[in-house]
Amino acid sequence: MKKLAFFAIIVLICGTMSPSLVNHAYGQNDPSILLRIAVQADKQIVNQLDKKYENQIPNNINILYDKGHTAVKSLGQSLSSNDIEKAKQDFLLAMNSFMQISRIMSQSSEKSIEVNVSVIPHQALESKIDRIEKFVQTLESISKKHNIVQNKVQFTEAHSLINEIRDQITSNQNPSEKITELNNLMNSIQKEIRNSIAEKQSNAIKNFFEKFLVQIHQKLIEAKDLDRNQIEIDKANELIVEIRELLSKNQINDAKKVYSELKVVLKDIGISVKIT
């Protein structure tokens, strides 16, 4: 028994410690990354300062830069002496100083704006197409998973539209018409996917409801024994019957709506919808 207890303790310790061990190991990944980021930021700041001020850098920015640059040097030293905690402090100090400099430089000339498609049309259009392409890929993977043959032609069409739009962007033409066409195509692909897997999905939802309703029914019996509001209990039972009828007629969406009503009644009775 003692050995079993010893084994259990090992399991307990490993079970509780393992996530923190992994996190610890992850956080301690190569600290030279910090130096690399800081050096890169330092160079960028120098470039920006040269471009904007040439040799007339304002004093407040000079002080901040010195602070940041000294912290980068110190970061290198801390890393070579393996003082990780000091290195982290140096990194944050350097990046904070550079952040302040870049914000002062940006504030001095231009007003803050939220990113919007109309601000930088060319870049925004390219990004928009990148995003739509990712969306297409996501839907394509779902379609492949369910072997939806009907979608194949639509996806080919979507990819060729994406290529056409990219060409239009490169040649400075207005691609808005093609983008609308692509968006409509994506909507119809989504509908097609939903229709094609509707039966499978309905069966999955039916199975889920079947198990779920049995348990709710059991909870209602228990509630009755506890002298809870009988009218509400009867109402809940009626709703369960209604849901079952709708499911048998494959009216899944209506069943979901009735289920929403049932949730409210169950809450009034004091039954949590989370049933395990």
Place this chain on the structure above:
Amino acid sequence: MSLLIEPIQSKKSLGEEGILFVRNDSIFDTMVKVPLLVASMIIVAALLPIQSSFSTPRDLDLIIYPDGSTHISTEIDVDPFLTDYEVNLFGSTIDNLVVIGDSGFLLDVDVIDDTALIQTFGSSVITIEYDIHDLVSKQGRLWTFSLDSPSDFTLLLPKNSAIVGMTNLPLNMEIINEQNQLTLSSGSTEIDYFFSINTISSTTEEIVNEEDNSSNIIIVGIIGGIIVIALVSVIIITKNKQKNVKAIDEVVTIPKNNILDLETIFKLKPDLREDDKELIKFIFDNNGEALESELRKNFLQPRTTMWRAVKRLEREGVIEIEKKDLQNLVKLRKSMEEDN
């Protein structure tokens, strides 16, 4: 015989000098039984990861596009006994929202402001993908990414972007297609960046290799530690019992250079997840081997998700991982043990 339970306090006895003695074994008998204690500890150890897993993103991957819009991809464990699940989005300007259940079904979602109510109906894992315009702002030439993340996350910055300020420590940094990918911890993060040319230095690859090596050493260390503990435990148990040795698992071996067919693999491993089976099918169709990056590309999975899936299959003994040109080559094993 009296049915009255005698309180511990009444079992105390006064010593000669009036000192209070309490018998330790009585306390132990009265309070707990050893088997109960052991069972409780095992249950607690088993439940701890489960308790912390629901509602916390397993994976959170962000991609910033050059116009500042951001693609979010997250995988969340949800309670399979719930019919719906409410998730807070990172903003209210949402595009291209897709929510996929664990059977690959498109789930219905109602979005109100920055909250999405997802009809999960029995799914235990949901994947949410969307584009958002609320995370990056621009001031002059300076772009600022801000996020208060509920979990650790990866952030892929646009090409030619150079970080010039950040408010917290990165956990990791990698280069993917000439783009910086940071791994950051949960909590509030702000990152400032400019667009520039030649932002990725020539030392990049060396550093990436070092990162790989150091993380490999850590992983090997952890796995080694676990194996040692497991071995010690097994030795203790076998020495203790020395009887009733369990029947040795059936080992199926196939002639060299041949891989097991899919049917045999699935028969030997009946409890494999559906998505893992899809991975195996893909590797099988690809002459029994595939690069991890190919798997990611084909299944459109984030790096961490695919890495975990591959490690899971390796643990199951279905595949083995080899290094090829600094990449992970995933190969189906030529022999494997049957699950009991």
